Amino acid sequence: MNREHSVAADREQAVTDKVLASFAKTADPRLHEVMGSLVRHLHAFARDVRLTEREWETAIEFLTRAGHITDDRRQEFILLSDVLGLSMLTVAINEPKEPRATEATVFGPFYVDDAPEVPLGGDLARGAVGTPCYVSGRVLSVDGTPIGDAVLHVWGADDDGFYDVQYSDDHSAGRGWLRVAPDGSYRFWTVLPTPYPIPHDGPVGDLLTATGRGPMRPAHLHFKAVAPDHRTLITHIFVAGDPYLEDDAVFGVKDSLVTRAEHHSAGPAPDGSHQQEAWASMSFDLVLVPDGDR
Incomplete structure (x- = not known):
C-alpha cells in the first residue's frame, strides 16, 4: 500500500471511528448494537463502491421523493424495502423454524386497521370487480388442533389490479375480518x-x-391470522399457474403457499347458494405456532 493510499484509508476510517464513538453513551444495548452495525456496514458500502458526491445527492433526492409520495394510502418506503428483498429477509429471520407451520411472507403496503367485520361465509368482496371466489379452510395449531377462537384479516386486489385504498372515493372493498368457526374452519x-x-x-x-426489473406480483390473497396463545401469522396464498410466480417483484412467493384455484360454471356453490355466473374456489389451511415456539 503506497503512502497516498494509506493516508486516504486512514482519513476514511477516522470518520467511521468518530461516528461509532458518538454512540458510546447509548443507554439501550440493542440500539447501540444496531446503530454500530448500521454505521459499519453503511460506511463499508460507501467505500466499496467509492460513492461519489453526485451519487450521494441522487440517493438523498430518491429518499426525499419517497417521503413526499408516501401518505395514508401509499407507503413508498415499504415498497422500497419489498423490492430490495429486505422485507422478505426480515420475515425469514423472524419467522418460526417450525416446519409444520404455514410459512410467512411480506405484509405489503395495503393493509388497513379499520376493515369491516364480515360474517363467517359472508361476502368480503362487497362490490370489488372480479370473478366470485369461495375461499375456505381451517386454522390449526402445529399439532393439528383446531383453533376455534382465531380471527382472520383478509385483503386483496380487484380484477383491475387495484386495492380499495388505491381509489380516490374512500370505498372499502375486497377486505375484511372474520371469526373462524368453533371447529377452526373458515369460509x-x-x-x-x-x-x-x-x-x-x-x-x-x-x-x-x-435496473431492468418488472413491477408485477403474481395473483395472491393476503391473510393475517391472530389467535390467543399463538404467534400472529402474516402470509399470502398464491394462485397456481400464475406466470409471475418465478418473477415476483417483492420476492414473496414460497412453494408451500401456492394453491390451485378451481373454476366452476354457474350453479350451486358449497355454501348452498346458486351462483348466476362462473365462479372459482380455493382451499387453504393456516397452521399457527404457539407462543414461545421457534
Missing part, C-alpha cells in the same frame, strides 16, 4: 386474485426501470 366470498403491478409511478418504479 368467505371474495374475488379471484389476478396478477398486478406494484405502484410504479414513483421513485421505486424508476428504480425498477433503471
